[in-house]
Amino acid sequence: MITRDPAAFADAFRRAPADLPACAKAAFLVAPEGFALAEQSARDNAYMAMNAAVDPRRALAQHRALQAALSEELPVPCFPGDPAAPDGLFPNNVFGTAPGRLVIGHMRHPVRRREAERADIRAFFTGVLGYDVVDLRGQPGICELTGALVIDRARGLGFCGLSERCDEAGAVAMHAAFGLRATLVSELAPGEYHTNVVMSVLAGQALVLCPAGFADPAVPAALAGLYAPAVIELDAGQKAAFAGNCIALSPRRAWFSAAGAAALRPDQHAILARAGLAVAEVPLDEIEKAGGSLRCCVAEIF
Template sequence: MITRDASAFAELARCIQPDIDAACPRAVFLVAPDGFRVDEESASDNAYMALGEADPGRALAQHRALHAAVSADRPAIVFPGSTATPDAVFPNNVFATARVAGQGRVVIGHMRHAGRRREAGRADIREFFTGVLGHALVDLSTQPGICELTGSLVIDRARGIGFCGLSERCDETGARAMMEAFGLRGVLMFDLASGEYHANVVMSVLAGRALVLAPQGFADRSVAAAIGTIYRDVVSLEPEAKAAFAGNCIAVDERRAWFSTRAAQSLNAAQRAQLARAGFEIGSVDLDEIEKAGGSLRCCIGEIY
């Protein structure tokens, strides 16, 4: 099923027994912020970006701390960055993986901006997944629809379903291509609110058990409400928490949810208690320098399935 009917999709999703063993990645990968800067091209449709001077050294130090932190939960690989691709610090938009019928796949996204299309052509990352890990290549970078992978598509791996926010960064053609590439049972398409660029800034599914979402990030808030009926534990974010990137979180294992420090500080006591009820500790890392580029912790982490 691929649909815009949120009620019908939620009814389907509630009938799927989650496979918790499939909910989290086996490992993760990152791309270092070498030559880090705020890219004006990306800023044309990313309101979260802070135009102006960025400190490359501070960004690199924060990124190293992130690598060390998530390595406590899963093996974490770091690829070098490049001054020619300043947004490469957010690799999950360009490279993603899946396991379909027992076979690993690496999916390459079709990026909207030219700088990110250069990133998609990186031979070293492609070779790592295909030559070293033996993943099959599914290259969407030249197909007609724009699809910025797990930036636009929030995947519940335990249920094999996805939530695709449509914007300039993803269209319906791209959503359909991603559903096939990731081997999903179903995808719910919905329009993001004006000013939003990626679904993973306004929602996250944590290990198939909990949902974090900002209803104001949806053009139609009834869609957010319908998605909320799928999960027992739902953390609803206020606008201030969304702006602090609290929706851009991830659980790379079953016990801990990772947020940037700014995002974690935006959570109130009730929201923290909801995450604890769902079985999650909160981990956090300072990423305010990297967040100047318009993304946060989840955007920095690619998953290896």
């Protein structure tokens, strides 16, 4: 079911058993080789610090520290980056997975479409893992995968925010590609480019969201009701610090950038603790100049 009706989606949520793997079995990263800011992406990504100087060595060091930290929980291979694809360190927008399937997204900007051409990542999934490929580049809809689509993996449910980076046709294509039971589709607020900056579902146990990130306030209100009391509502400052761009790679821990974790209030830390999730953090301030944070760097493998 794909719907714009929060009430219909709430009914599907209540009927959906949490009987699927809530967290990935592995993840992969792409190194920020020749780290730079992509001018094309800045056209619709207001989080990019286009007037800031960037330090490629520092970005690479932070990225290596991220890989080392996440490797405490699950295998995290890292593919080499390509200076001609400066947004390549955010692979979750281009590559996604469902059990046995690699999904390739249809990117809006040409500079990002280069990433989907990578033979090494495709060969890893087809030749090493034996996955089938679902390539969405040939269909008409723009769909930047788990940037635009936040998935409650435990329940098989999707939350798709429409923007320049995802349209209605793209939402339909992703719903099918990921094999979801139900997907709620709604517009993001003007100026927002990806859903995973304003919202995250953590291991099916907790919800982090910024209500101001949605065009229709009824949507975040409905979602908060579904996950209550394990809900963290972010203000605009916390969202800007990338507190919404977080991920759980196990049922025990939620990963934030250092800026995102620092932006959380003590009561919000307590909400996560009651949901069984400890907060872990990694400094990523150099990488965040490119308009994405920790969750954007992580491509999950289910």
